[in-house]
Structures are given as structure tokens and as C-alpha cells.
Amino acid sequence: MSIEKEATRRMKQFMTFIGNPIAIPPITAEIVRDRRKALISLDDLHHKWGMTHTGWTEYIAPAEMVGVNDPITLHVLHKELAHMYQTPISIVAGLEYVIRHEPAYFDVYVKGMYPLIHEGKGTPSLYRIAHEGAELGYWDAEELLMLPPPLLAIPMEMMGQIDVSEGHEGYDMEMVR
Numbered sequence: 001m002s003i004e005k006e007a008t009r010r011m012k013q014f015m016t017f018i019g020n021p022i023a024i025p026p027i028t029a030e031i032v033r034d035r036r037k038a039l040i041s042l043d044d045l046h047h048k049w050g051m052t053h054t055g056w057t058e059y060i061a062p063a064e065m066v067g068v069n070d071p072i073t074l075h076v077l078h079k080e081l082a083h084m085y086q087t088p089i090s091i092v093a094g095l096e097y098v099i100r101h102e103p104a105y106f107d108v109y110v111k112g113m114y115p116l117i118h119e120g121k122g123t124p125s126l127y128r129i130a131h132e133g134a135e136l137g138y139w140d141a142e143e144l145l146m147l148p149p150p151l152l153a154i155p156m157e158m159m160g161q162i163d164v165s166e167g168h169e170g171y172d173m174e175m176v177r
Helices: 003-018 026-049 057-066 071-084 089-093 124-135 141-146
Strands: 095-100 107-113
Touching: 003 089, 003 095, 003 107, 003 124, 003 141, 026 057, 026 071, 071 089, 071 095, 089 124, 124 141
Parallel strands: none
Antiparallel strands: 095 107
């Protein structure tokens, strides 16, 4: 079975197992609550002084663009779900989530799976799952050589800075691309 098919199977299995929607796990919920409070506090300052000066605009404008859910909050959610369900984080991160943080809808909705292949190239999701799966023994590391070229490649000038001596005890491969 190809890595792509096996990864898709595992993501579908995980998505079915956790259900939809799910309650926001406790660590992520705490972060979301704290961020909501901070955003409301900042918004209150902006409204209080908005007619007098624009001093709080430089904070509120980017904060409202990011909102309560940013990549760090999402990463904490991924880590927490991976730990709770004993599932590799790359499989968890292969799904697209919406964290609904309104008090009436304080849950996580799974929108679906991120694509693994786009226009014949491997997406970041595919590469995350493929490499972690090889490390965990889900498939042979040699199968990684059969993956399509990456959609987002590492620039050649950065390739020399990559340290492949640590953290990859499960497999040893040459850089071939």
C-alpha cells in the first residue's frame, strides 16, 4: 500500500474515532479562554480611548486579524489530541480544525483532511506523515524515495545547514533531491 493511501486511511480512521464536533481539550481550552479575555481587554482599551487617540490601534488591528486561534494554539490542540488519543501528531495535524471559541459553541469542528498531493506534488501534510510514519515503523523508510517531489522545497543554500545526525534514529537516508 502506498504511503498516501495508508496516510489517508489513518486520518479517516482518526477522524471517525474522535467524532465531530469534539469538546476543546482542557489545555487548549485554557489557552483559548485566556486569549479571549486578553482580546476583550485590548478591545475595551481601544473603545475607551478610540475617540481620543489611536494609541491602541497598533495592537488591536493585528490582534483582531489573528483572533483567538493562531498557529500556536492550533499546535497545542494537535499535541493535546495526539497525546489523548495516542496518535502520531502528524496524523492529527493532517486534519483541518475550526476551534469555535464562543461560549455557546466551545468546541472543535473537524472540517476534513488536508490534501496530501496537489498538482502532482507532495504537500507538507504528506511529508509530515510520511517521515513520522517511517520513524514509527508504519512503512519502510525506503518508500520515502517514492514520494512525489515536494510542493514546498527546501532551498539549496539551506540544505547544507540541516543537521541529520540527531533525532532520526529509526532510519538513515541520503539527501537525494
